[in-house]
Amino acid sequence: MKVKNISFVAMFAALTAIGAFIKIPIPYIPFTLQIVAVYLSGALLGARLGFFSQLCYIAIGLVGVPVFADGGGFTYVLKPSFGYLLGYAIAAFVGGLLIHRYRYTSFRAIFLSNLFSLFIVYLIGCAWLYMAMKWLLQAPLSAKQVIVTGFLLPVPGDLILCLFSTLLIMKISPQINRYLGKENKKWAKPSL
Numbered sequence: 001m002k003v004k005n006i007s008f009v010a011m012f013a014a015l016t017a018i019g020a021f022i023k024i025p026i027p028y029i030p031f032t033l034q035i036v037a038v039y040l041s042g043a044l045l046g047a048r049l050g051f052f053s054q055l056c057y058i059a060i061g062l063v064g065v066p067v068f069a070d071g072g073g074f075t076y077v078l079k080p081s082f083g084y085l086l087g088y089a090i091a092a093f094v095g096g097l098l099i100h101r102y103r104y105t106s107f108r109a110i111f112l113s114n115l116f117s118l119f120i121v122y123l124i125g126c127a128w129l130y131m132a133m134k135w136l137l138q139a140p141l142s143a144k145q146v147i148v149t150g151f152l153l154p155v156p157g158d159l160i161l162c163l164f165s166t167l168l169i170m171k172i173s174p175q176i177n178r179y180l181g182k183e184n185k186k187w188a189k190p191s192l
């Protein structure tokens, strides 16, 4: 991996950590800005590097650096919110794959790709929340409680962040692509 790529992977891992520090505590799962870094990492770095950036973020947290919303350490895998972190890596990969493979450049296509990434995060996150509460913490939540706390409470904010991130991606992707040397791969200038 080129030094340039490694520095971008590290930068997006760091941005996800910053997103975790900006949080609003709501029951069980905090509202955070991590998702912005997830959208950006896939869309700007592509599937492979976006995935690595989130994997790197998860690894740093699991070895004990308190970069997650509620700290860090290996026992974080037992937390109800750990599934969302796994979802970040998959979501960055899928977002990057869609946007780069299909050369998405319009606002609508990038927004829909981000929405799909968000869906992946919630799918894995809510499934983990349900299982962790039931089997790891012995404090089961009903499916309805999982949907309310794990999805309905944070999703309005995430949709606003999806809109904001899409605009940001459109604004800065030409510069990042030029810097990462992806411009030869026919990435057109994004258009509204």
Ligand SMILES: O=C(O)CCCC[C@@H]1SC[C@@H]2NC(=O)N[C@@H]21
Binding pocket: 020, 029, 030, 031, 032, 033, 035, 067, 068, 069, 070, 081, 082, 084, 085, 121, 122, 125, 154, 155, 157, 158
């Ligand atoms: O413990 C962590 O660091 C992960 C927190 C997960 C937060 C999830 S991600 C999707 C949804 N949107 C939010 O703002 N909060 C939840």
